[in-house]
Amino acid sequence: MPLNYHHLRYFWAVAHDGNLTRTAQRLNLSQSALSVQIKQLEERLGHALFERRGRQLHLTEAGRVALDHADAIFSAGQELVATLTETVRTRKALRVGALATLSRNFQIGFLRPILSRMDVEVILRSGSPTELMEGLGTLNLDLVLMNRPPPDDNLTPYETHQIAEQAVSIVGTPARLDPDRPIKELLGDQPFILPTTDSSVRTAFDAMASRMSVRPQVAAEVDDMAMMRLMAREDIGLALVAPIVVKDELASGRLVEAKEHPRIRETFYAITLRRRFPNPLVQDLLSRNSDPAAFS
Template identity: 80%
Template sequence: MPLNYHHLRYFWAVAHDGNLTRTAERLNLSQSALSTQIKQLEDRLGHALFDRRGRQLHLTEAGRIALDHADAIFATGQELVATLQDSGRSRQALRVGAQATLSRNFQIGFLRPILSRPDVEVILRSGHPTELLEGLATLNFDLVLLNREPPDDGLAPFETHRLAEQPVSLVGTPARLNPDLPLATLLRDQPVILPTRDSTLRMAFDAQASRLGISPQVVAEVDDMAMMRLLAREDIGLALVPPIVVKDELASGRLVEARDHPAIVETFYAITLRRRFPNPVVQDLLAER
């Protein structure tokens, strides 16, 4: 039996509104009639599309997949009405959440294999690890990029994929940083730009400074690696960053790197959710690693 696109459009409207009553009023339908239309679509597809929790509607995994296809179907219809060229192709959405402090250069490097694919649309959001993992658990993300493993609390079936690791360096302008000086001397004599105290890098740095018996002069605490790079370029202090964050500045000589590295390593992880219907683009990305 062919798919009833009226049922699909009703589902599409409710999924975007997130509220059955509001959608019914907007479409000038009774709630019972709208519920019946969606139930018929669920029967046709063989899967529940919404998880009904009180008055709230939350998409199931099958519902998220159905919404992706509905978005593509109705976008194509809009293109047809607008008489656009018919050379475009349907695009598969990839929803990625990235920790706000994570290197932009690393994110681009990880996503590069699919950025030029005409069949993929990348939707990238940044945020705190807790909210990103909550979004992953509720299927608002297909994949989350972090520099720490998620807590193993058993509440969500997270899968952790270790992508890469690299040492963290002190970097600064050539006028401020003598690459040959020992780490302890640099930390005693120069102000430093550090990640915020809730980051794994900051905790590791504070522990190492304590072992060295040093209380560095912290000139800035920043939760964004791109901002740390800019502050280092402004020569307000030495920045504690992975070299990938400042690779262009190191290559040009605008910034230099201390040869005596802090004994700190940043590890990059891709976190996914164990799903019955995994996004094939995620599988393609992870296969590249």
């Protein structure tokens, strides 16, 4: 039996409104009539498209897939009416969340294989770990980028993909940093711009300083890589960062890197949710980023 596109349009309207009563009023239909139309679509597709949580309607995983297709279908219809040509291709959506403090250079490097595709629209959101995990759990995000693994939650089927691991360096302006000086000397007489204490990189740095019996001067504790990069450029102190964060400054000579490395590594993760209907773009992107050298 062919798909009834009237049913699909009603579902599309409710999915975007998030409220059955409001959509029924807007479409000048009774709420019961609208419910029947959506129920018939669910029976045709063989899957529930919504689940009710209190007074709110939330898309199921099948509902999210159906909405992606409905968006493409009705967008194509609008393009047909507007252009009467076949030159515009339907674009697929990839919803990516990234930790607000994550390096922008890293994000661009990871997404680069797909950003140039004319058939893909990348929707990028930033947020806290809690916000990102909630977005993944409600299927509003297909993929989350973080520099820490998600909390161990046996109730949520997260899949954690380690996509890159990079050595952390000590960087600073040429006026402040002599690249040939040993780390112990730098720790003893230079102020440092460091990640906050909840970072695994900071924990490793503090342990290194303790082993050397040195108590470094902390100029700033920063949880935002963009701010750390700016402070290093402004010569506030030496920064403990992965080179990818400051790759443009290192290339231009605005910042230099200590030759002795602190032997600390930062790991980057892509986190997905185990889904019955995964977004095929996610697997494509993960496979293209399987080589850590892609981020250098």
